[in-house]
Amino acid sequence: MPRYGMVIDLERCMGCRACMEACKVENNTPEGAFWMHVFRFEEGEYPDTKVGFLPRPCQHCENAPCVKVCPVQARYMQDDGVVLTDFKRCIGCRYCIVACPYGVNHFNWTPPEDAYYLDWDDPDLEKATGGAVPPYDNPDLDQPHGDRGTLVAGGGHYDGTTEKCTFCVQRLEKDLLPACVSNCPVDVFSFGDLDDPESAPSQALRSRRAFRLKEELNTSPKVFYVGQPPPSEEIRPIDIVSSTGGQ
């Protein structure tokens, strides 16, 4: 059984956010939901300032606080190390959100059908695009996936539940890489089996100094960062994204 993990090369990242876009398209996340987020920040004092980027998917922690605190085991870890949400079990208490040290969870504050970017039922939409509107639903997401064989991929984005990055579980089962990994133009992400010494992440980690976010909390994330030191406490976030979505 593989133990999936990811290595993110901060030296390569140019903040284009193609990974965020790919994630949105693959997982049909509603407005305000970012399972993958690239934070842009500034550090230093003018004129010696520089801009940095920090892509942050779910860290799929080995010792995941969200899994521990979920009262109904809606949040669980598969044998392959991927942390998933059983949407038909989640009660929406949001304990996982407060317990996560990385802020990766999104609660569907707005009924997802009211939080899509476009109104797919609007006839004017098809006119405007010349009939080139793809169906909103990714049918893969509505199928049961994972060890439990339940709805864990996020299809429909269920009202009143919490969701987050799944490492694209629906793609992993087809031996495809997560959407963010496949679509990055500069190969920032290495994804694969951390226990396999020949896998892409193992090779990326072998020769470079790596860090994990908030290692002191002993959550043992399976997402590693290389290429640059962790962002310091003095950095200034550049942009703010509303997480409530909708209107």
Next chain:
Amino acid sequence: MATSARTAGQGLLSRYGWTIWIGILAVLVAQGLYSFARQRIDGHQLAGLDDTAPWGLYIAGFVFFVGASAGSTVIGLTVHGFGRKDYEPLATRAILIGLLSLAAAVTFIAVDVGRIERMFLLPWFWHNPTSMFFYTSITYYVFAAILLAELYYTVRLTRGSTEPRDRWMAKWLAIMAVPFALVVLHAPHGALFAVVKAREFWANPLLPPHFAVVALVSGLALVIPVAIVTSWLKKRELVGTHTLAHMGALLALLIAVTAVLDFFDWLVFAYSDKAAGVAAWDILFGSHLVLSVIHVGGYMAALATLFFVLRFRREWLVPGLVVACAITLLAVAGYRYNLVTVGQAVSLLPVIPVNEYWPSGTEISIAVGIIALTALSYSILTKVLPLEEDAPAQREEPAVVTGRLAPAGEST
């Protein structure tokens, strides 16, 4: 019959006044229901919450009422454990306050969760033994069962039962309720926050015992004004001045213990060299300054008021107690609110901006509705249940010698 006797001697609580009171509460409940319906249809976006601050007023209300519920059990212990029969006229009311506070707490959770229909499957069908929330959900059912059983036997005694089993059950249920409420029920609510190591403001091992003491403070501060207001409305003393003074002294002691715990809690933060600790300190004395003043200043003002009326102006005892209890309840509410919100107002990572949370109109409306529903239920239940003050047996207070408790030998 007890109910008719009460109707005849209602004092200020005339049929007309009672109807107006119930009407006001019903309107407040209705507006809360309307806001809740809107939240169900339009989603939790109507609350002032977001992914950076997912818990707010509802969780603060939940923690406040669980604490009040646990704290109200102290009356039963005083009657049965310490033999203070002068507290007995408050026994049924205290149990009711405990039960209704617990119901209010669960209602606050119910309006907060995204899938209310699944919430009640916990803990019966779905469970996670490592989750404090799973654990606390079991304790609600057990605590409600203890309080209901205590209510049953207390009512039987009030109705004149002389069976030794009834007295034995009422006594031991009341005594058992206190350690259960404080150690098994409420302290784990402190742990609910304390185990979240991602939030430095919460990850504090002092929190569970702190919660237990605050529970006693809020429970007592809720029961004392109920006793005074009931006496005022009925134009008949529910408990005597000496008993009120005793309750006031007990409240002062508990507030002092809480204040000491708060002091050391904050002292540790003042010395924190971690970014999250410094940020929490800045928030407490920045945007949350008013709430911090209500919290700490409230305890100090309540203590000063209690000391003044107990030591120097015993004739002002009743208004002094009402003022002190009101300030105390505000201080506890401020503490609960600050605890829940400041913990989340600190950014998890330097790159993540935090949106400061303040409750929305919908949240306030629903919270007011839940509080009104609790008051409405209390008003109706005290009408229909037989209460100690209507029981035929008269109970005597311990004698008072110049404003102090009489030594055991002098008691009448």
